[in-house]
Amino acid sequence: MIDLKQEILTALRSDPGLASVLGKDTSGKVKVYPETSPEAVADPYITFFELTNFDKSFADNIALKSEIHFQVDVWSKSNTSPIALHANRVMESLGFYRSGAADQFENATRTYHKVLRYKTTQLLGG
Structure with missing residues (x-):
């Protein structure tokens, strides 16, 4: 199994485009958070957050690859598109491709919510 959470967090937080559109929280970090x-x-x-992470491509009953799916959620009181475009570029730079995207609106908080789903397949042990 390959764990990409820290790599994704670091890449999203260190992207200058995302830093400019998201800003920083009270701890001084760009507003990107794992899970919640x-x-x-x-x-x-x-x-x-990670949606799935499973072994793929076997040889002699040993997994050669991991297929990994992540969801990136953009939350905003206004247009989510500028943020989503930056996030998409970062995820693609990490070897992910976008497998889906959807616009939602959260009535309870009056917040726009852009759901971006990504997939990658990576060699194990390399």
Whole structure:
């Protein structure tokens, strides 16, 4: 199994385009969070999480690759597109390709929510 969470967090937080559109939270970090955001964070921000991670391509009953799916969520009170475009570029630079995208609106918080789903297949042990 390959764990890409820290690599994704570092790449999203260090992207100058995302830093400019998201800003920083009270701890001084670009507003990108694994799984959930802090309760008091102001929008816009990004959350992300791993959807699936499974072995693929076997030889002699040994997995050669991992197929990994991630979801990146953009949250904003206004247009999510500028943020989504930056996030998409970063994810593609990490070897992911976008397998889906959808616009949603969260009525309870009056927040726009862009769902971006990604997939990659990577060699194990290399």
